[in-house]
Amino acid sequence: MPIIQAFWAIIRRDLLLAFRRRAEMANPLFFFVLVVTLFPLAVGAQPNLLRAMAPGVIWVSALLAALLSLDSLFRSDFDDGSLEQMLLSPHALSVLVLGKIIAHWLVTGLPLLLVAPLLAVFLGLPEQAMGTLWLTLILATPLLSLIGAIGVALTVGLRRGGMLLSLLVLPLYVPVLIFASGAVDRAASGLPVDAQLNILTAMLLSALVLVPLPTAAALKMSVN
């Protein structure tokens, strides 16, 4: 089917672009590590305190790293006219948008999984929580990309949309933050985390279905 071909073509093109711009790709990753490093310096390096704060610190940093990387989702397409061409394509824009979001997550969200163990060691997170940390990252970072996409689509036409983007997106990130860091927190004290993981999965699935439509509508508004 042509639409599926277009969907894969978008993902392939965006991954190729990310590979060609690989210097930029590492930035959110460094940012993530850097923010986590700041916390022990700011609050002191008592192991107990750090261990208690670890889930929250890691998740707040992941949120900020996701926020920082969001701008690249539609910015270059908007500037060079590719977005106009996507709008004119006979295929449903929401499907193309979903392809872009998935590619964006593969490039910016997935690498966070790689550095998470390092940060867990830095902050003294118990080993039993490691699996849950990974699981929440797998479930929740795509949510961050999906929810963020709506915000970027609304602000991509603005010259200085950065601050506005965080005002629009961060309140919507609250449930993700609560359930993800809550799950890691419970896992660290050896409690079951099924409920949180189930909720995150449900949120991810519904976001996959619900997000592309408003994002496409917002992009149409932004191209104007």
Place this chain on the structure above:
Amino acid sequence: MENSQHATLQVSELSCFRDERLLFSALDFSVNAGQVLLLEGANGSGKTSLLRILCGFREADAGQIYWCGNKISESSYFQDMAYVGHADGTKKELTVLENLNFALALGAPGKYSIEQALDKVMLAGFDDNPVHTLSAGQKRRLSLARLLITHNLLWILDEPFTSLDRQGIKLIESLIAAHIEQGGMAVLTSHHDLSMADLNLQRIHLQACQ
């Protein structure tokens, strides 16, 4: 495709405001297969706004656009049109071939293969060059190559002759003429007058009303 002989773009009673200023109102025109419409007017007269309305990016404040007798949102309009604007929609980091392949994936295949199209816009042999190594004129020709490889009847071109030398202008003119000859149609804005005498040419002069 089979009804390309009867394809018409019809605009009726179109009005557009920008920042409380009336750009044009009650604009009526139609373009038939085999015709070119040239939009003229000073900067800020609403040429680009009209083109963007024709592309469906902007909404008109009043009026309707019909494609083959139906409203554009209820017709095959977006399968039959193609647009090249100021921003050409190519990616600097990708090669010529990668860009064209992506364009093909977004639309339906057209009259020419990528190879033939590159030949026609005099970019043969540039397949694997990244776009950022091309000159401004070459980039413009590349964005027009996209029109050749995808299926379309109506070309909407915003200033297609900017940053082209005389030879480049001739090339584009001949591409437009060939497209028209094959039953296509085109709407374009240009500061440069078209020098094709035997073209079925319509002109609309837009003047910003006060």
Place this chain on the structure above:
Amino acid sequence: MSWIPAPVSRFFHRTSSPPHFYALADRFIPWLTVIFLLLLGAGLYGGLYLAPTDYQQGDSYRIIYIHVPAAWMSLFIYVMMAVMGGIALIWRMKLAEVMLISSAPIGAGFTFVALVTGSLWGKPMWGTWWVWDARLTSELILLFLYLGVISLYGAIEEKRAAARAVSILALVGVVNIPIIHYSVQWWNTLHQGPTVSKMDKPSIHVSMLVPLLLMAVAFKFYYLIAVLQAAKLELLKRETSSQWVKALLEKQA
């Protein structure tokens, strides 16, 4: 629109034309103001004077008569904004866009009131100005949602595009509000432990409940008046060069 009966659709069509709406608003505002003042007077008299002192909280509980209705209004107005946003997106109704953006500052105002009064109520109850109580926390996030709507509308220069953007945002927000609410509640029970939220369900006596409901209805009427005033301004701003505004000016001069 075919599934809406013709007279109804005609009524909406007519009232939604800007000059008609403007005149209609002018005619309704005095009546609404009278009803509002009556309800407000009765509610305040009942709440501040007639209602007995609470045996646990003393007279500090009387803040409930503005805190709770303001919190209700903050949610109600956001839902209204989403409804307007849906209408604006589906039927391209200008008036819905105007009502949506006129509602935002009023809703933000109520959210702010709910936060400040909650804090003023919390001080004597908890001993601090701020506690991360479930209702106050969701109210704070709701305030951010309102501020997002207001700043997004301000940031986009083309007002028609801005209205579309805000409609989309309001709809996205309204889907998220219940999720935010329940996540905050879950978080609150997890971290707060046994702190009983005294604001949530005071065992309420009828003489205390009636003024509360009166105030809630009074606030609804206030919203109607305020949104009509703001909508009149927004309509004028958008249509400065149209015929009906010119006629209006001539009539005034």
Place this chain on the structure above:
Amino acid sequence: MSWESFLYMGGYALYVWPAYGVTALVLLGNLFWPVWQRRQLLRQLTIKQKRSQVR
């Protein structure tokens, strides 16, 4: 009940009255700000219209 004891609010006057005061301020502000703005706008528009008529 005397006025004084009413205003005293059982010792909670410092919390109850500011709460009502802030509410009144915000609600009145939201009500009268657009009214005032509209007056300004209408005045400006009248001036503009007169100018264009003179011309």
